[in-house]
Amino acid sequence: MGLVRVDDVEINDSPKYELEQKVRVRKLIRNDGTFPGKELGETLAKKGEEGYIVSIGTYLQAYYIYAVHFLDRNVIVGCRGKELESAE
Secondary structure: OOOHHHHHHHHOOOOOOOOEEEEEOOOOEEEEOOOOOOOOOOOHHHHHEEEEEEEEEEEEEEEEEEEEEOOOOOOOEEEHHHHHOOOO
């Protein structure tokens, strides 16, 4: 049994968002241990914050991870597509 069901593999389709697209965070995002210099569980982005996609990567060869630059705090946070919505 694998970690990801085949029908849940996002990278079989094109990314939902594009580079330089303005997006808004749909929910509170906390550090899951992958953000250096922040404590586990520390808030990385609050619901409603807006930023711009600066890169698109993948995780576990299944999900897109969108690097979102929040200009007001000058921080870049990796977000799943389901955590974002278009702000344009």
